[in-house]
Amino acid sequence: MKVSMKLLVVGVALMSAIFTGCEKDKDPDPKTNNTDGLTLIASGYTDAGSMLVKVWAKDSLYSQYTPLFIEVKDSATNTVIEDAHIEIMPMMEMTTMTHSAPFENPTSATAVNGLFPCAVVFQMPGEMGWTLNVMVQENVNGGMGDVTFPLAVITPTPTRTRVVTPANGGNKLVISYVQPTSPKVGINDFEITLHSKESMDSWPGIENYTVEIDPQMPSMGHGSPNNVNPTHSANGHYNGQVNFTMTGVWNVNLRIMDGTTVVDSTAYFEVTLQ
Numbered sequence: 001m002k003v004s005m006k007l008l009v010v011g012v013a014l015m016s017a018i019f020t021g022c023e024k025d026k027d028p029d030p031k032t033n034n035t036d037g038l039t040l041i042a043s044g045y046t047d048a049g050s051m052l053v054k055v056w057a058k059d060s061l062y063s064q065y066t067p068l069f070i071e072v073k074d075s076a077t078n079t080v081i082e083d084a085h086i087e088i089m090p091m092m093e094m095t096t097m098t099h100s101a102p103f104e105n106p107t108s109a110t111a112v113n114g115l116f117p118c119a120v121v122f123q124m125p126g127e128m129g130w131t132l133n134v135m136v137q138e139n140v141n142g143g144m145g146d147v148t149f150p151l152a153v154i155t156p157t158p159t160r161t162r163v164v165t166p167a168n169g170g171n172k173l174v175i176s177y178v179q180p181t182s183p184k185v186g187i188n189d190f191e192i193t194l195h196s197k198e199s200m201d202s203w204p205g206i207e208n209y210t211v212e213i214d215p216q217m218p219s220m221g222h223g224s225p226n227n228v229n230p231t232h233s234a235n236g237h238y239n240g241q242v243n244f245t246m247t248g249v250w251n252v253n254l255r256i257m258d259g260t261t262v263v264d265s266t267a268y269f270e271v272t273l274q
């Protein structure tokens with residue numbers, strides 16, 4: 001709640017700033033009107049290169065797979081920069097250790113509607129401790145610099161990330177729910193991500209595992225037919241289909257295999273259909 005209030009205050013301030021900006025600017029660039037429905041997470045100037053960087057998300061930040069959208073502006077002219085190489089680095093400083101997280105850099109130096117899409121799996125919550133470093137090398141004026149933002153990450157209900165110790169004793173496994181975000185009765189696209197904790201700073205996507213899904217309604221003791229097990233698509237994303245045959249609370253049980261070895265069969269994600 002505290003976080004949402006803060007964001008609201010920042011949001012209102014930003015809206016008035018944009019409004020004032022548009023009034024002055026008689027010919028607003030329609031390409032910059034690209035953040036409708038997004039939440040401003042952070043905003044700040046790079047240490048060099050004269051850039052204003054804004055981080056947008058679909059919502060407040062939760063401990064889950066989180067798409068982020070980076071906006072870069074020339075801080076002198078307020079022009080949106082759409083040609084830039086961007087690298088992000090999430091870090092969490094805890095009392096006993098500092099660690100990174102699974103993340104995906106923007107795949108292109110060309111912005112999509114003025115924004116550079118990227119993603120972070122915040123594998124644990126933290127109102128303090130998380131930071132996101134954004135390094136920008138822009139190809140319009142040749143500016144280069146970076147900025148680090150503190151982030152507040154809260155726990156979603158239900159749980160959307162499981163960090164498990166594999167049954168076969170390998171690196172810790174981060175399992176994150178991606179979709180469906182608006183589940184409906186019937187066949188839904190189903191997607192999770194799998195990342196391996198190779199070290200505190202290295203959490204690569206796992207590309208060669210096999211995933212089986214078994215949706216069950218615990219209150220009624222039945223599952224559903226015609227599910228399609230997720231298979232690897234790219235960067236640790238696994239895509240399949242899940243069939244929810246009625247409204248209510250479902251558990252999508254996962255069984256994750258490395259070849260014939262079971263890595264984990266404890267993780268599940270709860271999905272409620274209204």
Ligand SMILES: [Cu+2]
Nearest residue numbers: 092094099124
């Ligand atoms: Cu942590």
